[in-house]
Amino acid sequence: MGTVQAFVNYNTELTFTSDLNDQIQCCGTFSHPAFGNIQLWKMKNKPSLELFSFTRHLYFQDSILLTIHSKRTQLQHPNLLQYYACTQNSPSYCGNVETQQLYFEYIPQTLSQYLCARSEPFREIEVWKSLEQLVSVLKYLQNKAQSHGKITLDHIFITSDQILKTLDQITIQSTNQQIKQDVYDLAQVIIELMTKKKFHASLKETVISLSSDYSQQLLQLLARMLNNTPEKRPDFIELSEILYNRQYRSTSKEQEIALNPSIIKFQLNSQNHSLNQMINVRTNQIFNKNLHQIQLSPYKIIQYSPQGNTIKQFSPQRVVQPIKKEVLYSQNKPSYQQLNSLYRTSSPLKGNKASSQASTISYNTSLIDSYRTQQYPLSTQRASRSNKLFIPQHKSDVKRRLFKDDLNQTSASQPPIEMVL
Structure with missing residues (x-):
C-alpha cells in the first residue's frame, strides 16, 4: 500500500x-441512500460529534484533491454540511489508481425519512421555511461558482431543531444550464413536501390541484421554477430576492399563527367589526343621497319619520326631501332591518328617467346588499385550513390560465399575468 496523506480543515475541531x-x-x-457505502466516525475528545466519510477511486493523474480541499475549507454556510478533512492513498501496487476519502459532518436523518415519518404533508409555513433555507445555501454556492448537481430529499438532511443541510456533488461544474436544472429539481422537492408523493404524472397539474390548500403566492413561484423553458426560470439569486420581498415571510408571528390558528379568527373578527362599522356609515350616506335624487314617479314613495317610528306615504305630486343627518343619528334612528325594508320595491321603474337613478332599489334588492356586493366583493371570512396563509386569491379560471401561461411558452400577443409577491 502507498502512503496516506491527510489534509485537515483547521476551521473545525480537528488539529494538525x-x-x-x-x-x-x-x-x-x-449503506446510505445518497452516498452509498459510508463509514461513521466519532471524535475521540468529543464523542457527541459524529462524522461520516465516503471513498472515491480515480486515476492518479486526474487527482485534484488538494484543489478540492482548498475550496471546501472556504465554504462556510449554516445549511451546508461542514467539511472536516480528506485523505489520499497514493498508488503503489494497484496500478495508477488512488483512493480518496472525504470527511463531513454527519446528520442521521434525511428529509426523505423525516417526511415518511410524518402523518401529513408540510404546512405552508413549513414549506416557506424549507424553501428559504435551501435557496439560501444554493445562492451561496452559486456566488462561489459552485452548483449542487443532485437535489433530492435523500441529499437533504434535517436536524432536531428543523434546520436543513445539504451537500453538493463537490466536483460538479457550475454553468447556467446546471443552475436552472437545480432550480427545477428544487421545485420538485418542494412539491414532494406538499404532497408526500415522489412521482407525479404532471407537475403542472399537481401545482394547480394544490390551489385549495396553499396560497397563490407559493404556487406561482413553483410555476416559475417549473417553466418548460430553462431560460425563463429564475436563478437562486433572483429566487432569494423574491423570497425576501414576498408579501408574507417566515417570521415568528407566522410561526405563532401556524401553531395557534385562533389568532387568525380573532383578527378576522376584529376586521369584520371595523368593516361593518364603515359599511353602516357609508350606507347611511348613500341612503340619504339617493332619497334626495329620486324624482317624481308613478309609484308612491315612502319616507321614514322619526316620530313614533312610523312610515309616511307621499303622493306622486310631492317631492321627497332628504333626511337630515341629525335624524339618522338621533336616538330613534331606524334599525338595520327597517333601513333595508325602505329600499325594497315591487318592480323596477320603466320608461322613466328615474329608473337609472333608482336602479339600486329595484327587483326587491336592498341598497345595503347592493352596496356590500359592489364595494366589498371579496369576503373577509374564508373557510380555509389553518395551513393556508391568507393571501388574496384569483378566481379559479384566472388562476388556471395563469399557471398554464407560466408553465408553457405564451405567445407574444398575449401579455403575461403579473405575479403578486
Missing part, C-alpha cells in the same frame, strides 16, 4: 496530525 486515527474513531460501515 499525520494520522487522522489519532483524533477520530471508526464506528462501522453502512
Whole structure:
C-alpha cells in the first residue's frame, strides 16, 4: 500500500496530525441512500460529534484533491454540511489508481425519512421555511461558482431543531444550464413536501390541484421554477430576492399563527367589526343621497319619520326631501332591518328617467346588499385550513390560465399575468 496523506480543515475541531486515527474513531460501515457505502466516525475528545466519510477511486493523474480541499475549507454556510478533512492513498501496487476519502459532518436523518415519518404533508409555513433555507445555501454556492448537481430529499438532511443541510456533488461544474436544472429539481422537492408523493404524472397539474390548500403566492413561484423553458426560470439569486420581498415571510408571528390558528379568527373578527362599522356609515350616506335624487314617479314613495317610528306615504305630486343627518343619528334612528325594508320595491321603474337613478332599489334588492356586493366583493371570512396563509386569491379560471401561461411558452400577443409577491 502507498502512503496516506491527510489534509485537515483547521476551521473545525480537528488539529494538525499525520494520522487522522489519532483524533477520530471508526464506528462501522453502512449503506446510505445518497452516498452509498459510508463509514461513521466519532471524535475521540468529543464523542457527541459524529462524522461520516465516503471513498472515491480515480486515476492518479486526474487527482485534484488538494484543489478540492482548498475550496471546501472556504465554504462556510449554516445549511451546508461542514467539511472536516480528506485523505489520499497514493498508488503503489494497484496500478495508477488512488483512493480518496472525504470527511463531513454527519446528520442521521434525511428529509426523505423525516417526511415518511410524518402523518401529513408540510404546512405552508413549513414549506416557506424549507424553501428559504435551501435557496439560501444554493445562492451561496452559486456566488462561489459552485452548483449542487443532485437535489433530492435523500441529499437533504434535517436536524432536531428543523434546520436543513445539504451537500453538493463537490466536483460538479457550475454553468447556467446546471443552475436552472437545480432550480427545477428544487421545485420538485418542494412539491414532494406538499404532497408526500415522489412521482407525479404532471407537475403542472399537481401545482394547480394544490390551489385549495396553499396560497397563490407559493404556487406561482413553483410555476416559475417549473417553466418548460430553462431560460425563463429564475436563478437562486433572483429566487432569494423574491423570497425576501414576498408579501408574507417566515417570521415568528407566522410561526405563532401556524401553531395557534385562533389568532387568525380573532383578527378576522376584529376586521369584520371595523368593516361593518364603515359599511353602516357609508350606507347611511348613500341612503340619504339617493332619497334626495329620486324624482317624481308613478309609484308612491315612502319616507321614514322619526316620530313614533312610523312610515309616511307621499303622493306622486310631492317631492321627497332628504333626511337630515341629525335624524339618522338621533336616538330613534331606524334599525338595520327597517333601513333595508325602505329600499325594497315591487318592480323596477320603466320608461322613466328615474329608473337609472333608482336602479339600486329595484327587483326587491336592498341598497345595503347592493352596496356590500359592489364595494366589498371579496369576503373577509374564508373557510380555509389553518395551513393556508391568507393571501388574496384569483378566481379559479384566472388562476388556471395563469399557471398554464407560466408553465408553457405564451405567445407574444398575449401579455403575461403579473405575479403578486
